[in-house]
Amino acid sequence: xxxxxxxxxxxxxxxxxxxxxxxxxxxxxxxxxxxxxxxxxxxxxxxxxxxxxxxxxxxxxxxxxxxxxxxxxxxxxxxxxxxxxxxxxxxxxxxxxxxxxxxxxxxxxxxxxxx
Amino acid sequence: xxxxxxxxxxxxxxxxxxxxxxxxxxxxxxxxxxxxxxxxxxxxxxxxxxxxxxxxxxxxxxxxxxxxxxxxxxxxxxxxxxxxxxxxxxxxxxxxxxxxxxxxxxxxxxxxxxxxxx
Numbered sequence: 001x002x003x004x005x006x007x008x009x010x011x012x013x014x015x016x017x018x019x020x021x022x023x024x025x026x027x028x029x030x031x032x033x034x035x036x037x038x039x040x041x042x043x044x045x046x047x048x049x050x051x052x053x054x055x056x057x058x059x060x061x062x063x064x065x066x067x068x069x070x071x072x073x074x075x076x077x078x079x080x081x082x083x084x085x086x087x088x089x090x091x092x093x094x095x096x097x098x099x100x101x102x103x104x105x106x107x108x109x110x111x112x113x114x115x
Numbered sequence: 116x117x118x119x120x121x122x123x124x125x126x127x128x129x130x131x132x133x134x135x136x137x138x139x140x141x142x143x144x145x146x147x148x149x150x151x152x153x154x155x156x157x158x159x160x161x162x163x164x165x166x167x168x169x170x171x172x173x174x175x176x177x178x179x180x181x182x183x184x185x186x187x188x189x190x191x192x193x194x195x196x197x198x199x200x201x202x203x204x205x206x207x208x209x210x211x212x213x214x215x216x217x218x219x220x221x222x223x224x225x226x227x228x229x230x231x232x233x
Binding site for chain 2: 106
């Protein structure tokens with residue numbers, strides 16, 4: 001079965017620190033990969049997505065992610081975080097299975113950025 | 116980006132009653148819609164996938180008779196929680212996609228609906 005694993009459940013950083021959140025997936029077919037963010041009290045928003053092409057994907061708010069097919073990974077990075085990046089981050093895989101699309105989410109990583 | 120709207124955003128119902136949550140794609144036709152639930156401090160759990168005009172596909176462990184999904188049009192899907200119980204209290208989120216194929220499909224999320232069963 002498809003699954004998504006996020007290695008860090010809680011991350012605490014100071015402002016201007018660099019961020020890398022790990023995401024590994026388990027699925028043998030064609031995948032589309034997503035990172036979503038959920039700010040406190042708000043709904044999910046798409047940060048970035050990978051469908052094909054350049055494996056280094058740039059998203060909104062200075063985030064980027066790199067798809068490494070051989071490692072089944074899609075890690076999220078940001079060179080310098082801000083306090084406003086405090087949120088929960090979800091990695092997701094869009095797998096086409098049994099005739100249907102499914103979005104499978106990781107458990108999420110709570111990021112707290114201190115001023 | 117495209118907009119997906121859920122209604123109501125918050126609902127409180129009595130135990131034993133049924134409650135309906137609507138999910139609308141406002142500016143695109145959604146051939147596929149997904150329903151998730153999110154328990155506090157946990158990730159989203161896919162409940163079911165529905166394609167317009169056909170029956171929903173439920174994930175393992177989700178009671179199809181309890182969580183009725185109707186995707187009657189390309190812009191509307193409804194989730195009805197029947198005979199609700201306090202353990203059904205959760206945050207329900209819908210999402211919608213524009214195609215059935217995995218390539219080029221982007222999923223858009225609704226704002227979510229808080230259900231409290233008292």
